Amino acid sequence: MQRFLFRRVAAGLALLAVAAGIPRNGRAQDTVAAPTTQPLTRGAAVDLALSQGSQAALAAATARASDASLARAGAFANPTLNTSYSKAVPQYHAIVNLPLDFLTARSLRVASARSARSAAHEQLALDRALVALLVDTLYTRATTAAAHATLSKRDAIDADSLLVMARIRQEAGDASELDVELARVNAGQADNAAAADSLAYTAALLDLQSVLGFPTQAVTLVLADSVGTGPVDSLASARGGGRVSSGTALSVAVAEQELDAADRSIALERRSIWNGLSLTAGVENHDPTGAERGLLPTVGVSIPLPLLNQGHGDIAVAEATRDHARAALELARRESAAAVSQTQRALQGAAARVARDRTLVTSAEHVARMALRAYAEGAYALAAVLEAQHNARAALAQLIDDTATAANAAAVLRFYATTITVPGP
Numbered sequence: 437m438q439r440f441l442f443r444r445v446a447a448g449l450a451l452l453a454v455a456a457g458i459p460r461n462g463r464a465q466d467t468v469a470a471p472t473t474q475p476l477t478r479g480a481a482v483d484l485a486l487s488q489g490s491q492a493a494l495a496a497a498t499a500r501a502s503d504a505s506l507a508r509a510g511a512f513a514n515p516t517l518n519t520s521y522s523k524a525v526p527q528y529h530a531i532v533n534l535p536l537d538f539l540t541a542r543s544l545r546v547a548s549a550r551s552a553r554s555a556a557h558e559q560l561a562l563d564r565a566l567v568a569l570l571v572d573t574l575y576t577r578a579t580t581a582a583a584h585a586t587l588s589k590r591d592a593i594d595a596d597s598l599l600v601m602a603r604i605r606q607e608a609g610d611a612s613e614l615d616v617e618l619a620r621v622n623a624g625q626a627d628n629a630a631a632a633d634s635l636a637y638t639a640a641l642l643d644l645q646s647v648l649g650f651p652t653q654a655v656t657l658v659l660a661d662s663v664g665t666g667p668v669d670s671l672a673s674a675r676g677g678g679r680v681s682s683g684t685a686l687s688v689a690v691a692e693q694e695l696d697a698a699d700r701s702i703a704l705e706r707r708s709i710w711n712g713l714s715l716t717a718g719v720e721n722h723d724p725t726g727a728e729r730g731l732l733p734t735v736g737v738s739i740p741l742p743l744l745n746q747g748h749g750d751i752a753v754a755e756a757t758r759d760h761a762r763a764a765l766e767l768a769r770r771e772s773a774a775a776v777s778q779t780q781r782a783l784q785g786a787a788a789r790v791a792r793d794r795t796l797v798t799s800a801e802h803v804a805r806m807a808l809r810a811y812a813e814g815a816y817a818l819a820a821v822l823e824a825q826h827n828a829r830a831a832l833a834q835l836i837d838d839t840a841t842a843a844n845a846a847a848v849l850r851f852y853a854t855t856i857t858v859p860g861p
Contacts, residue, residue, distance in 0.1 A: 475660035495563035502556030509549035531718030555693035786842035
């Protein structure tokens, strides 16, 4: 009996360590699938997703395309050479046509492309921050599932031990058949819960492996960190409200850059009606009559005449795009402010619940131990023992979930606090 009680106390302390993120001696998560790789920390998982994940690679390719677009916008148009022959004298003609767009639209085109590149790099930072947030939350989900799986497995072991105790007491005449049946039902339910939590943990690991670019045919990942690693109160200053550092949220920064690019596009479209302005220069020669000898120079200017089309359609499209970008910016500002405020409240609430949960877990575990000791001594009914154990399990599970909620809220606040420095010209 003392050995059984000692095992119960050790199990409770181990579960507390898992739920509170306190490392314990022995192999981590020894009741779940055995890892085949080195343990992966939360930070290493984020770095891995950013370095080799497909989502981050796609965002980087889009940013590189904007760099190429800027280089293309700054390029000068090549001159053209026109040669011709006519029966009229002079018979040979060679004319060079030099576009003069660098005098009319090049500066606006470069400014528009530079603004678009800034928006693309802001979007790249936003996409990378979203990938980091996704990996962070998936890691928290996996560690939470691991804690639940460990808790369920240990509860199943305790339920089997309680069933054995009930049978021994029945054989000694101290327990009824009802006690044995209740213990058997409790053990079966605990086994089912352990199996379900084990499957949930496997699914969480496979989801994380998918984002990291690992094969998902089997679990090959082991987590080095536990749920809520580190004090919850230190996560984004939970006690102080989790305030985000002053600065522009990435989603708002992207919308601002897109609005600036749309404004510049309008100016570019208005100037584009003069596309086609060019300087022509050349020579003519070969007069069979001999009246004109040598090379005869020719020079001229090609001027577009916006009589039939002043580009109103393209300008209207650019203005509509600008209006859409302005509305998107206002929406991004409102949504960002609302999300930050809501997440701050969620973090404060979760941190307060975690503090209460820790006290409740201590009390519930103490009650469960006393109830089990009283039942072993014949002074307590089995139903009361099961109720006490159920309350202890519920308190531990709530502590795990609230710790995960606090960790996820802190991750969201870190996401909204992320900033970027856009590359220069």
